[in-house]
Amino acid sequence: MEIKIINKSAHKLPHYETDFSAGMDLRANLEDPVTLKPLERAIVKTGLFMELPLGYEAQVRPRSGLAAKKGITVLNAPGTIDADYRGEIGVILVNLSNEDFIINDGERIAQMVIAKHEHISWQEVDILGETSRGAGGFGSTGHK
Numbered sequence: 001m002e003i004k005i006i007n008k009s010a011h012k013l014p015h016y017e018t019d020f021s022a023g024m025d026l027r028a029n030l031e032d033p034v035t036l037k038p039l040e041r042a043i044v045k046t047g048l049f050m051e052l053p054l055g056y057e058a059q060v061r062p063r064s065g066l067a068a069k070k071g072i073t074v075l076n077a078p079g080t081i082d083a084d085y086r087g088e089i090g091v092i093l094v095n096l097s098n099e100d101f102i103i104n105d106g107e108r109i110a111q112m113v114i115a116k117h118e119h120i121s122w123q124e125v126d127i128l129g130e131t132s133r134g135a136g137g138f139g140s141t142g143h144k
Contacts, residue, residue, distance in 0.1 A: 001053075003114070008088075009047025011106050023061060023111030026091060030105040036095035041075055043090040044109055052083040052114070059113045060091055066109070071097030074110050081112075 007013055014024035028034075029047030036042055052058060059078035066072045075092040091110045095101050103109060133140065 001114075003053070004051040006049040007047060008049070011047070014048070014112055023113045025063065025108040026060065026089065026110045026112050028091075028103050028105055028107045028109050030103065033105070034103045036072070036093060036101045036103065038095055038098050038100070041092060041094040042103075043092050044103060046089045046091065048089045049086060050081075050089070051086065052081070054083050055116055055118075056083055057081060057115055057117055058089075059115055060089070061111050061113060063108060063111055070101055071095060071099075072101055072109075078113070 005013060009027065009029035011027045011029065014026055016024055026046050026048070028044050030044070034042060034044065050058070058081035060074055060081065061078045062073040072093055072095055075094040079092060081089060089112075093103070093109060
């Protein structure tokens with residue numbers, strides 16, 4: 001599938017690092033470094049604009065290494081970019097560590113997965129079909 005993209009950054013386009021990768025890294029597009037203090041959040045722009053086809057979304061997710069090693073994650077993970085959005089892709093980052101984190105231009109800050117989705121229509125009913133789980137909620141399927 002080909003997707004139209006405008007790249008106003010000085011960085012290469014997002015790409016798959018391996019043949020089996022689901023996501024592509026997004027890079028910060030900054031004039032000056034940004035410091036995220038502990039528990040601080042910021043929208044970090046990428047310089048990318050795209051046109052997704054109807055029926056697809058882009059999901060913006062944390063990079064596991066950045067989250068595990070530095071405590072930096074995507075606040076609304078996964079963030080959704082809808083097919084009708086034409087603005088610049090921004091990433092809402094939050095610093096969950098106890099130390100300042102400096103974001104530099106070109107730094108890989110998140111990953112993006114392109115996913116197909118469906119539109120549904122609701123069918124209002126008075127009764128739902130029975131299952132063995134029933135209304136069992138969080139933790140109701142066991143601990144193993």
